Amino acid sequence: MMNNILIIGAHYDDSELGVGGTAAKLAAQGKNVYKLTLTDNVTYSAHLHIDVAYETSVSESARACEVLGVKEITEFQPVECCQLFYNTEIMQRVEDTIYKYNIDTVFMHYTDDLNQDHISASKICLTAARHCPNILMYQSNQYILAKPYYPSLFFDISDYIDKKREALYQYTGDHNRYNALFETTIEKNHIWGYSNHCSYAEGFVVHKFRL
Ligand SMILES: [Zn+2]
Structure with missing residues (x-):
């Protein structure tokens, strides 16, 4: 049963990177697909050569959602990027959104x-979503994690890979880390597609899923 779907990301592009094709597919099936972003995404690192601003992230996210047919939740006040930590207040705000x-x-x-924001977001969401029938986990970066990311549930997004790419490229500048993250992500979708006898797939780690 998947009728009202919420994609939660720490940063604005996480949802499109991890779930963009699936979001477009579910939206095309008439499902309500919502997106919630927990931080303001403001990132500056001279060391890593990364500079991302709030206002552009917001407008680019709105355009990406339009491409995918996703409804963005805008009334949620984001917290400062890199300052996202589990606490009861933010967990309950996410829980309220879910209800x-x-x-x-x-x-x-x-x-x-x-990524510290991703870790915090995961902890917050797992508690906030504990009464939801379906909880699926995604990876939006492409570096080696604390434990291997080994997906076991796949969505065939072959017909939606163009929409995913279009949504990703709404984000300008350093969202596309080293000018390579978007295409690398799509290549991973290609590999998972091969594993599942289709062209492109997104893969998720199942926390729980009710048929
Ligand atoms: Zn992120």
């Missing part, structure tokens, strides 16, 4: 990620 939109399926960050 408000009658969410049955949550896509959330993988619990053994290594």
Whole structure:
């Protein structure tokens, strides 16, 4: 049962990177697909040559959602990037959002990620979504994590890979890390497609899933 789906990301592009094709597919099937972002995405690192601003992230996210047919939740006040930590206040705000939109399926960050915002988002979401029938985890970065990311549930997104790519390229500048993250992500979708006898697939780690 997947009717009201919520994709939760720590940063604006996490949802498109991890779940973009699946989001477009479910939206095309008439499901309600929502997106929630927990931080303001402001990132500056001279060392890593990364510079991402809030206002552009917001407008680019809106365009990406339009491409995918996703409804973005904008009333949620994001916290400062890199300052996302589990606490009761933010967990309950996410929980309230889940109840408000009658969410049955949550896509959330993988619990053994290594980005600190992703780790916090995962912890917050796992508690906030504990009463949802379906909880699926995604990976939005492509580095080696604390524990291997080994997906076991796959969505065939062959017909939606163009929409995923179009949504990703709404994000400009350093969202596309080293000018390679978007295409690397799509290549991984290609590999998972091969594993599943289709062209492109997104893969998820199942926390729980009710048929
Ligand atoms: Zn992220």
